[in-house]
Amino acid sequence: MEQSKTDPRVLRTRKLIMDSFMELSSKKEFKDITVKDITAEAVINRATFYYHFEDIYDLLEKVLSEVLLVNLDGDYYQNYELNEEALINIFKAITNFQKSLSNRCHRGYEDTIARIIREQLEVIFHKMLLKQRPTEDVQAQKVTAVMLSWGIYGASVEWRRSSKEISPEEYIHSAIPYIMKGIDLGDAD
Amino acid sequence: MEQSKTDPRVLRTRKLIMDSFMELSSKKEFKDITVKDITAEAVINRATFYYHFEDIYDLLEKVLSEVLLVNLDGDYYQNYELNEEALINIFKAITNFQKSLSNRCHRGYEDTIARIIREQLEVIFHKMLLKQRPTEDVQAQKVTAVMLSWGIYGASVEWRRSSKEISPEEYIHSAIPYIMKGIDLGDAD
DNA sequence: GTAGATTTGTTGGTTATACAACACATTTAG
DNA sequence: CTAAATGTGTTGTATAACCAACAAATCTAC
Numbered sequence: 001m002e003q004s005k006t007d008p009r010v011l012r013t014r015k016l017i018m019d020s021f022m023e024l025s026s027k028k029e030f031k032d033i034t035v036k037d038i039t040a041e042a043v044i045n046r047a048t049f050y051y052h053f054e055d056i057y058d059l060l061e062k063v064l065s066e067v068l069l070v071n072l073d074g075d076y077y078q079n080y081e082l083n084e085e086a087l088i089n090i091f092k093a094i095t096n097f098q099k100s101l102s103n104r105c106h107r108g109y110e111d112t113i114a115r116i117i118r119e120q121l122e123v124i125f126h127k128m129l130l131k132q133r134p135t136e137d138v139q140a141q142k143v144t145a146v147m148l149s150w151g152i153y154g155a156s157v158e159w160r161r162s163s164k165e166i167s168p169e170e171y172i173h174s175a176i177p178y179i180m181k182g183i184d185l186g187d188a189d
Numbered sequence: 190m191e192q193s194k195t196d197p198r199v200l201r202t203r204k205l206i207m208d209s210f211m212e213l214s215s216k217k218e219f220k221d222i223t224v225k226d227i228t229a230e231a232v233i234n235r236a237t238f239y240y241h242f243e244d245i246y247d248l249l250e251k252v253l254s255e256v257l258l259v260n261l262d263g264d265y266y267q268n269y270e271l272n273e274e275a276l277i278n279i280f281k282a283i284t285n286f287q288k289s290l291s292n293r294c295h296r297g298y299e300d301t302i303a304r305i306i307r308e309q310l311e312v313i314f315h316k317m318l319l320k321q322r323p324t325e326d327v328q329a330q331k332v333t334a335v336m337l338s339w340g341i342y343g344a345s346v347e348w349r350r351s352s353k354e355i356s357p358e359e360y361i362h363s364a365i366p367y368i369m370k371g372i373d374l375g376d377a378d
Numbered sequence: 379g380t381a382g383a384t385t386t387g388t389t390g391g392t393t394a395t396a397c398a399a400c401a402c403a404t405t406t407a408g
Numbered sequence: 409c410t411a412a413a414t415g416t417g418t419t420g421t422a423t424a425a426c427c428a429a430c431a432a433a434t435c436t437a438c
Contacts, residue, residue: 007395007396007397007423007424008232008233008234008395008396009394009395009396009423009424009425010424011232012201012232013424013425034384034385034386035385035386035387036384036385036386043197043200043201044197044425044426045197045425045426045427046386046387046427047387047388047389047425047426047427047428048424048425048426050386050387050388051424051425055386055387056386196393196394196425196426196427197425197426198393198394198395198424198425198426199393199394202394202395223414223415223416224415224416224417225414225415225416233395233396234395234396234397235397235416235417236395236396236397236398236417236418236419237394237395237396239416239417239418240394240395244416244417245416379438380437380438381436381437381438382435382436382437382438383434383435383436383437384433384434384435384436385432385433385434385435386431386432386433386434387430387431387432387433388429388430388431388432389428389429389430390427390428390429391426391427391428392425392426392427392428393424393425393426393427394423394424394425394426395422395423395424395425396421396422396423396424397420397421397422397423398419398420398421399418399419399420400417400418400419401416401417401418402415402416402417402418403414403415403416403417404413404414404415404416405412405413405414405415406411406412406413406414407410407411407412407413408409408410408411408412
């Protein structure tokens, strides 16, 4: 699963850059952060930044992906069944993630963030489905994963828009029967 | 004073190694720490260790020197007069330093540690004397610095051996008149 | 608008670190 | 005691990171 050995220099430098970016994100908005700021904070050469990232938007994507993965990874994501509990946990992770983002100001990049979340969800759902139903057509699983990722993400958006009087757990709970029924109709094994 | 620009890679790597060594020192005795342990903890290549340090004893020296300098530097060390207050502060710094060492087990290396402390003290005293009496013969100042470093260090040893019923300040205070008088006899300006 | 300053990507040459392999020394086990 | 295992210090080669310099784009001020 993990690429067995990456040069430790690469790991160190990436971590330095990402940590510095997150540090700066807690002080300024994304639009006010320059590559120079980041490399100065990290005390690395600016050329080294471009060795690892296309540009600052690429960095944003990778940082967000990683933070989201950390939010999810601790709970399941690998070797877990796509059941009610998993769906609730994933939904909670997303709402938590978005809450942590609202502190760091990324105004104007909601679309990017939304796309990243959906892409990550899609990967996770697809892996879980693969494990759960190894026999099924892969294309069907991909489409299912896409729809689940959009659906779960959309639900999190609506929950944020709502009065938030009900907890994320309760919110998603009411929808789960429909999701599971849909999943179960496929070919429960 | 400071070498204006050192390669940031060097600074990072040295810090990694030194921090890892201090971390390990809080868990094991010095004699049980190998170069491999350190480089594994720091996640650097073992060859890189030897690029920066002769061997593990060289590392010990440099770490101790740096820790001691940090203990001292905050207070004076530069641009300060070698007066009663300075002597008391230096003495306190040494006793503090040795107290912090007794937690990390360096049994069997007391001689090395003692030498390092005396060497650092000698440098500091010499600098202070140079600033205080720019006209005086350099050789005389060097000898004075040597004697002061041995004297102050010896006093700290005796204080540790004592019942420690009196504070470091009090202990050194009683000796200061003799030290200062000796200094003053030279050529007070 | 324009000029100056800052930021962005990119490049070529240099240096530090990674890595694997080695001979040798020291420790550990039987 | 011997043999295996572990640690030490060194070397050659590959690569990541540094640095300075550059043209082009973008931002600022006037």
